[in-house]
Every structure is written in C-alpha cells, then in structure tokens.
Amino acid sequence: MSSVVNHEVGKSGLILSGPNESRDLPDWFRDQQRAAWQQFESLPNPTRKDQAWRFANVNLLDLAPFKISGPLSEDDRESVLKYSRGLDEYAARMIFANDQLIERDVVSENLKKRGVIFQPLERAMVEHADLFRRYFMSTEAALGSAKFAALHHAARRRDRTAHRDLPLVAT
Numbered sequence: 001m002s003s004v005v006n007h008e009v010g011k012s013g014l015i016l017s018g019p020n021e022s023r024d025l026p027d028w029f030r031d032q033q034r035a036a037w038q039q040f041e042s043l044p045n046p047t048r049k050d051q052a053w054r055f056a057n058v059n060l061l062d063l064a065p066f067k068i069s070g071p072l073s074e075d076d077r078e079s080v081l082k083y084s085r086g087l088d089e090y091a092a093r094m095i096f097a098n099d100q101l102i103e104r105d106v107v108s109e110n111l112k113k114r115g116v117i118f119q120p121l122e123r124a125m126v127e128h129a130d131l132f133r134r135y136f137m138s139t140e141a142a143l144g145s146a147k148f149a150a151l152h153h154a155a156r157r158r159d160r161t162a163h164r165d166l167p168l169v170a171t
Contacts, residue, residue, distance in 0.1 A: 015066045019154050028133070029125055036153035043147040052144045063151075069098035077102055092118045121156070 019033040045061060046053040072080070080097040087093075092107035107118040117128060125132045137156075141149040 014064070015068060015155065016063050020068070025122065026125055026129065028129075033154045033156070036150045040147055040150035040154055043145075043150060045147065046145040050145065072098050072100060072102065092116075094118075094120065 018037050019030065025033075046056075046058055048054055048056065048058055076097070081095065081103060084095045084103075090105070091111050093103075093105040094101055095103040101120050104120075107116055111118070117124065117131075119127070121132075121136075125136070137153055141152055
C-alpha cells in the first residue's frame with residue numbers, strides 16, 4: 001500500500017543560515033537544533049593538524065554557497081520515483097528528495113505486530129516523543145569533526161526512523 005505525499009518545504013535558504021524556524025516541530029527539538037547550531041558556530045573549522053583532516057585541503061571547505069533545495073517539480077518527483085524502484089520486495093519504504101517525503105509504503109502488518117515503528121521523523125518525534133528523545137542521535141556522530149557533527153544535528157529535517165524493542169534508529 002503506497003501513498004504519495006506532497007509536503008511543501010519552507011523557502012530555500014543557505015545551509016549556513018541556521019535551523020529553519022518555520023518548521024512545525026516540537027519546542028524541545030527546536031531547542032536541540034538551536035543548541036547544536038550555537039555549538040557549530042562556536043567551534044573552529046578543522047585544520048590539517050586534526051588527524052581526520054591531515055590529507056585534506058581544508059582551505060576548500062566553504063559551505064557558504066550551498067543552499068537548501070526548494071520543492072521538487074512534478075517532473076523531478078516522477079523521475080525520483082521512477083529510479084527508486086530497485087527492490088521488488090521490502091518490508092517498508094519511504095522515498096525522500098529535497099527534504100520532502102514523496103512516497104511512503106507502510107510497514108507490513110507482520111512487522112507492526114512485532115512492535116516496529118516506521119515513520120518520518122516529524123511524526124515520530126511527536127507520537128513517540130519518549131523513545132525519540134532517548135535514542136535519536138544519542139550516540140556521537142563521527143563526521144570528521146565535532147563542528148560538522150553539530151551542523152548535522154542542527155540541520156536535521158525530514159528523514160525516517162524505525163524502532164523495535166532495541167534502540168534501532170535509521171538515519
């Protein structure tokens with residue numbers, strides 16, 4: 001059973017403009033994003049003296065020109081859906097493009113009976129707030145530096161999450 005979703009995304013902006021305040025997200029999540037953004041802004045850029053960056057040309061790390069994508073055109077939406085059909089069988093599926101959930105195939109009844117929760121982050125953080133707060137981004141991300149891990153946390157938007165008895169979160 002598939003449903004096509006047409007979520008509109010807030011207007012496009014620069015990636016380095018901070019968390020998008022127009023989103024309909026819980027206050028506690030927005031607070032986490034703001035705190036992560038403040039951490040991102042306060043941390044220095046990595047240097048070649050940092051082990052993970054020793055062979056990189058860190059002078060080329062300029063995220064300023066990158067933008068958050070706007071809504072998909074209908075042609076782009078059709079193309080994404082066309083090329084997202086790689087598996088004949090799956091337990092559940094969500095297709096995202098440009099920060100938009102464009103199709104969702106619900107989790108099978110068998111998995112639902114076993115306690116699997118599979119839904120977009122925006123719903124999971126509201127409908128399963130206790131689980132979400134306990135497990136979402138609860139382990140440190142290894143993204144080359146604390147600065148970029150903070151940017152990742154501040155910029156989280158639409159995505160998917162799955163949960164069962166054990167802390168399983170897919171990002």
